[in-house]
Amino acid sequence: MSTTQKLIFLISLSLFGSHFTSAQDQNFTLQAEYRLNPLYSHGYRIPMTEGRTAEGYIGQRTRVIMNYEKAGDMSSQIILQDLRAWGTYKNNGQAGNLSIFRAWFEKQIVPNLSVKLGRQGFIYGDQYILGGLNWGGNMAHDAALVKYEKKGFKAHLALAYNSTGFTLEHVRYTYQNHKNMQFLWLQKNTDKLSAAFVFLNRGLEEPDGSLEIRYDQTTGVNVGYQITEKLNLKGIYYHQFGQDTLGSSKKVNAFFYSAQAKFKPNKNIQFTLGTDVISGTSTADAANPNYGERNDFDILFGLRHGHFGYLDYFYTKLWPVSGLEDYYLKSNFKTGQRSSLDVDVHGFFSQAKISNETNTGTLDDYYGTELDLRWHYKQSDNTKVSLGFSHMWVTDTYLSYYDTDSEDGSSTIYAVITVKPTFLNKSF
Numbered sequence: 005m006s007t008t009q010k011l012i013f014l015i016s017l018s019l020f021g022s023h024f025t026s027a028q029d030q031n032f033t034l035q036a037e038y039r040l041n042p043l044y045s046h047g048y049r050i051p052m053t054e055g056r057t058a059e060g061y062i063g064q065r066t067r068v069i070m071n072y073e074k075a076g077d078m079s080s081q082i083i084l085q086d087l088r089a090w091g092t093y094k095n096n097g098q099a100g101n102l103s104i105f106r107a108w109f110e111k112q113i114v115p116n117l118s119v120k121l122g123r124q125g126f127i128y129g130d131q132y133i134l135g136g137l138n139w140g141g142n143m144a145h146d147a148a149l150v151k152y153e154k155k156g157f158k159a160h161l162a163l164a165y166n167s168t169g170f171t172l173e174h175v176r177y178t179y180q181n182h183k184n185m186q187f188l189w190l191q192k193n194t195d196k197l198s199a200a201f202v203f204l205n206r207g208l209e210e211p212d213g214s215l216e217i218r219y220d221q222t223t224g225v226n227v228g229y230q231i232t233e234k235l236n237l238k239g240i241y242y243h244q245f246g247q248d249t250l251g252s253s254k255k256v257n258a259f260f261y262s263a264q265a266k267f268k269p270n271k272n273i274q275f276t277l278g279t280d281v282i283s284g285t286s287t288a289d290a291a292n293p294n295y296g297e298r299n300d301f302d303i304l305f306g307l308r309h310g311h312f313g314y315l316d317y318f319y320t321k322l323w324p325v326s327g328l329e330d331y332y333l334k335s336n337f338k339t340g341q342r343s344s345l346d347v348d349v350h351g352f353f354s355q356a357k358i359s360n361e362t363n364t365g366t367l368d369d370y371y372g373t374e375l376d377l378r379w380h381y382k383q384s385d386n387t388k389v390s391l392g393f394s395h396m397w398v399t400d401t402y403l404s405y406y407d408t409d410s411e412d413g414s415s416t417i418y419a420v421i422t423v424k425p426t427f428l429n430k431s432f
Contacts, residue, residue, distance in 0.1 A: 028431045028432060029074060029075045029076075030072070030074045030075075030431065030432050031071075031072070031073050031429070031430070031431045031432075032070070032071070032072050032428065032429075032430045032432075033069075033070070033071045033426060033428065033430075034068075034069070034070055034427045034428040034429075035068075035069040035070075035071075035424060035425065035426050035427065036066070036067065036068055036069070036424065036425055036427065037065075037066070037067040037069060037422065037423070037424045038064070038065075038066055038421075038422070038423045038424075039064070039065040039066075039067075039420065039421070039422050040062065040064050040419070040420070040421040040422075041062070041063035041064070041065075041418065041419070041420050041421075042060070042061075042062045042063075042418065042419050043060060043061060043062075043063065043416060043417070043418040043419075044058070044059075044060040044416065044417045044418070045058060045059055045060060045416050046058040046413065046414065046415050046416065047315070047396070047413065047414030047415055047416065048315060048316065048394075048415075048416035049315065049316045049317065049320060050406070051317070051398050051402070051403065051406065051414040052413060052414050053403065053406055053408045054408060061089045061090070062089065062090040063087075063088070063089050063090075064086075064087075064088055064089075064090060065085065065086070065087045066085070066086045066087075067083050067084065067085045067086075067105065068083070068084040069081070069082075069083050070082045070083075076112060077111075077112055078109060078110065078111050079109070079110045080108065080109040080110070081106050081107075082104070082106065082107050083104070083105040083106035083107075084102060084103070084104060084105070085102070085103055085104070085105035085142075086101050086102050086103075087101060087103075087142075088101055104123060105123075105142065105144060106122075106123055106124060106125065106144065107122050107123045108120055108121060108122030108123060108124040109121060109122060110151075116152055116153055116154040117150075117151070117152050118150075118151050119148065119149070119150055119151070120148070120149040120150075120151060121148050121149075122146070123144050123145070123146050124144065124145060124147060124149065125143060125144060125145070126145055126147075126149075126162065126187075126305065128160075128189055128200070128202070129200055129202075129226045129240075130226065130238075130240065130262070131306055131307035131311075132240065132242070132260065132262065132280075132303060132306045132307070132311065133202070133204065133222060133242060133260075133303055133304045133305065133306045134187070134189075134202070134204075134304070134305050134306065135305060135306045135307030136307065137307065137308070137309065143305060145162075145164055145185075145305075146164060146166065147162050147163060147164035147185070148162070148163045148164070149161070149162045149163075150162075150163075156192060156193045156194065157190075157191070157192050157193075158189075158190070158191045158192075159188070160187075160189045160190075161186075161187075161188050161189075162185070162187045162188075162189075163185075163186050164182070164184060164185040164186070165183070165184045166179065166181050166182065166183055166184065174215060175215075176209060176213065176215060177209055182206045182207060182208050182249075183207050183208055183209050183217055184206075184207045184217070185204070185205065185206045185207065186204070186205050187202060187203060187204035187205070188201075188202070188203050189201070189202045190202075195230075196229060196230040197227070197228070197229055197230075198226075198227070198229075199225065199226070199227045199228075200225065200226040200227075201223075201224075201225050202222070202223065202224060202225075202226075202242075203221070203222075203223040204221065204222045204223070204304070205219060205220075205221050206219065206220055206221075206222075206249060206304070207219045207249070208249040208250075211251065218246075218247040218248070218249045218253070219246050219247060219249070220244060220245070220246035220247060220248070220249050220256050220302070221244070221245055221246045222242055222243070222302075222304060223242065223243060224240065224241050224242030224243060224260075225240070226238070226239075226240045227239050227240075233268075234267060234268050234269060235265070235266070235267050235268075236265070236266040237264070237265055237266075238262070238263070238264040238265075238266070239261075239262070239263055239264075240260070240261060240262040240263075241259070241260070241261045242259065242260045242261070242301075243258070243259050244256050244257075244258040244259065244260075244301055244302065245257060245258075248298045250302065251298075252298070254295075254296055254297055254298045255296060255297050255298070256297070256298050257297045257298070257299055258283045258298065258299050258300060258301035258302070259283045259301060260280070260281065260282050260283065260301045260303070261281050262278060262279065262280045262281070263278055263279055264276055264277070264278035265277050265278065271338070272337065272338040273335070273336070273337055273338070274335070274336045275333065275334070275335050276332075276333070276334040276335075277332075277333055278331075278332055278334075279329065279330065279331045279332070280311065280312070280328075280329075280330040280332075281327075281328070281329050281330075281355060282300075282301045282303070282319075282327045282328045282329075282355060283299050283300065283301045283327050283355055283356070284299060284300045284301075284324065284326040284327020284328070284354065284355040284356035285297070285298060285299040285300045285325050285326065285327070285356055286326060286356040286357040286358070286359070287325065287326055287356075287357070287358050287359045288357065288359045288363060289356075290325050290326075299356065300324075300325050300326070300327055300356075301327065303319055306319075308320050311330075312328065312350070312352075313330075313348075313350050313352070313374040313376060313394065313396070314348075314374075314376045314378070314392060314394045314416075315374055315376075315394045315395075315396050315414065315415075315416060317352075317371075317374075317396065317402070318330075318352070324354070324405060325356075326354045326355060326356040326357070326358050327354065327356050328352060328353070328354070328355055328371075329352070329353040329354070329355050329369075330350055330351070330352055330353075331350070331351045331353075332348060332349060332350045332351070333348070333349050334346070334347075334348045334349075335347045335348070339379070342381055342382045342383065343379065343380060343381045343382070344379075345377070345379050345380075346376070346377070346378040346379075346380070347375075347376075347377055348374075348375070348376040348377075348378075349373065349374070349375055349376075350373065350374040350376070351370075351373050352370075352371035352372055352373070352374065352402075353369045353370055353371060354369040354370075354371060357369070358401060358404065367400070367401045367404060368399070368400075368401050369401065370399050370401060371398070371399055371401055371402040372396050372397050372398045372399045372402055373396065373397050374394060374395070374396040374397075375394065375395050375396075376392070376393075376394045377392065377393045377394070378390055378391070378392040379391045379392075386423060386424045386425055386426070387421075387422070387423050387424075388420075388422045389419065389420070389421050389422075390419065390420040390421075391418075391419050392416075392417070392418045392419070392420075393415065393416070393417050393418075394415060394416050395413070395414065395415040396414045398414050
């Protein structure tokens with residue numbers, strides 16, 4: 005027997021023995037996740053204008069996921085991730101795209117109180133300002149999270165401080181993240197009512213190169229009420245104030261609100277009728293150096309893909325400055341034991357006024373209408389497939405951002421194939 009075989013035998017023997025000698029209050033899982041994303045773009049993210057060509061790619065995100073939990077004591081997660089488009093690297097070349105997506109542990113201090121430290125995700129409520137991106141791959145925070153949870157009440161306090169590296173003196177932070185960030189999130193649930201409150205403080209260094217830090221604050225509530233088993237209402241409001249951390253030193257005065265009604269007449273159909281409104285600054289005020297406010301709301305770490313249509317025309321790059329009003333009807337139909345169909349229709353409008361080229365008048369506030377179709381099929385517990393098509397009928401107002409008045413239809417066709425095998429699931 006070789007040395008390697010002996011080592012494997014001893015490890016197996018120790019694990020086998022622990023099966024009988026411990027209380028089995030610990031669990032370890034080792035999984036992989038393969039997420040393939042073929043996509044054909046005829047106007048994805050940027051509308052088809054004169055001179056642009058259609059193109060496609062096949063994206064692949066690969067993850068190795070390790071989870072550990074000891075009941076009443078500690079849990080931990082490590083996720084290694086590789087994200088690429090097929091053909092990005094030479095067939096015989098080195099691929100240096102591997103990174104750590106998650107690396108955290110959560111330790112229980114006393115019953116109901118724990119501390120979570122490391123690289124983690126902050127996913128709260130409807131994910132409008134604190135969310136997780138699952139399309140391309142990354143939204144992670146290096147932070148500490150203090151959690152108190154008991155009988156339908158939750159209180160989470162997050163603290164983050166970032167530096168360029170292992171620096172021993174105060175130097176400029178050169179990455180695009182916040183320099184520091186804190187938030188308090190409170191939630192109370194009853195049988196019919198769910199209410200949450202958040203206050204978030206974010207600090208970024210001055211854009212002029214100095215070491216001074218500007219702060220903006222975001223606070224608001226998210227309230228949902230179950231009217232009947234078939235009807236649920238939800239209202240969300242956030243207000244943003246402080247200093248502009250992204251550009252000038254103007255004061256921030258911005259808001260976001262959402263109103264939704266979800267109706268599920270039976271187990272096979274669900275409708276969501278709603279509106280999301282993000283405040284903006286008129287283009288005339290934004291161009292005026294004497295205007296002292298920034299009125300366009302920054303959705304911070306919110307979920308961009310999906311909330312505002314699957315073509316990703318809005319808030320993938322923190323624009324448009326004139327804000328957005330999104331009126332939508334989202335529908336879900338069960339098409340089989342393992343499949344369902346989403347049909348979403350969005351009507352997009354500017355929230356603030358958009359001036360014409362000569363600043364002698366304003367453009368119509370209508371950006372266009374988007375149709376999103378997505379079919380989902382769950383082949384097994386570890387394999388899911390989604391097929392999607394999105395098209396937007398774009399107006400001249402929206403195309404004015406690209407200084408063009410011609411377009412050739414804007415759409416995308418895509419698939420998402422997710423395979424998540426479990427290599428090991430061990431209790432000991």
